[in-house]
Amino acid sequence: MGSKTREKLIEVARQLFARKGVENTTMLDIANASDKGRRTIYTYFKNKKEIHQAVIERESEQLVSRERSIISNDASAAERLSELLHTRADIVAGQVGWQLPESIPDLLKLDFRRSGKTKRLAARKEMQILREILHEGVASGEFSREQARRAESAAVVLLLGIESPLTQQALENLGLDRQRVQDQTIEFVIEALRQQPSSPRQ
Numbered sequence: 001m002g003s004k005t006r007e008k009l010i011e012v013a014r015q016l017f018a019r020k021g022v023e024n025t026t027m028l029d030i031a032n033a034s035d036k037g038r039r040t041i042y043t044y045f046k047n048k049k050e051i052h053q054a055v056i057e058r059e060s061e062q063l064v065s066r067e068r069s070i071i072s073n074d075a076s077a078a079e080r081l082s083e084l085l086h087t088r089a090d091i092v093a094g095q096v097g098w099q100l101p102e103s104i105p106d107l108l109k110l111d112f113r114r115s116g117k118t119k120r121l122a123a124r125k126e127m128q129i130l131r132e133i134l135h136e137g138v139a140s141g142e143f144s145r146e147q148a149r150r151a152e153s154a155a156v157v158l159l160l161g162i163e164s165p166l167t168q169q170a171l172e173n174l175g176l177d178r179q180r181v182q183d184q185t186i187e188f189v190i191e192a193l194r195q196q197p198s199s200p201r202q
Contacts, residue, residue: 006044006054009034014055022052060121067129077137078190084133085155085186088126130155134193143193155189 012034016025027048031038045051061068070084134151137143143151171178 005036005040009036009041009044009051010054010058013051014058017052017055022048027051056117056121059118060125063118063122064125064129067126071129071132077133077140077142078193081130081133081137081193082186082190084129085189086182089182089186127152127156137193144196147193147195151189151193 009030013025013030016029016033020029025048027038027041030051031041034041041051045054067084067087070080070087073080073083075083131152134143134148138145138148168178171181
């Protein structure tokens with residue numbers, strides 16, 4: 001019962017923050033909109049800052065929920081990494097082929113500061129998911145330890161670069177298909193992970 005009440009308060013706060021802004025929303029507003037007394041709210045949250053952080057945590061978790069489910073797949077580390085990178089690229093491109101939580105469209109309308117906090121937290125969670133798959137790949141012998149270390153930043157930079165407006169324009173000017181370039185980039189990252197780094201020339 002307690003967890004349901006807490007979730008309801010977070011959802012009500014999220015809606016109020018989206019409609020009125022964080023600064024213009026009071027704890028009393030949240031209490032009235034949730035049909036709960038202020039005493040109930042303070043049972044779960046000390047202040048508005050704390051409930052605001054809970055909203056950001058929930059939103060960031062919704063953004064990475066599909067990626068998080070990939071960790072539990074029975075597939076190889078390479079297959080899971082491929083799925084993770086494709087999913088991440090498709091999310092950035094707005095071409096997800098799976099059902100988004102109902103509140104996701106609201107995430108795109110967040111005020112700038114809240115949006116930035118949500119995305120930064122989601123990015124840290126995504127990096128943790130990436131590291132976990134890379135670690136498992138090294139442990140199973142699929143990936144080179146040294147290459148996995150290098151891949152943490154390389155994979156993110158390569159894929160985010162694909163979706164930048166400048167890259168999109170360059171691909172169009174060169175007559176290159178975005179999906180094909182994305183697939184080749186992911187294939188390149190995974191194949192590089194399997195290789196032992198070459199020794200520097202003497």
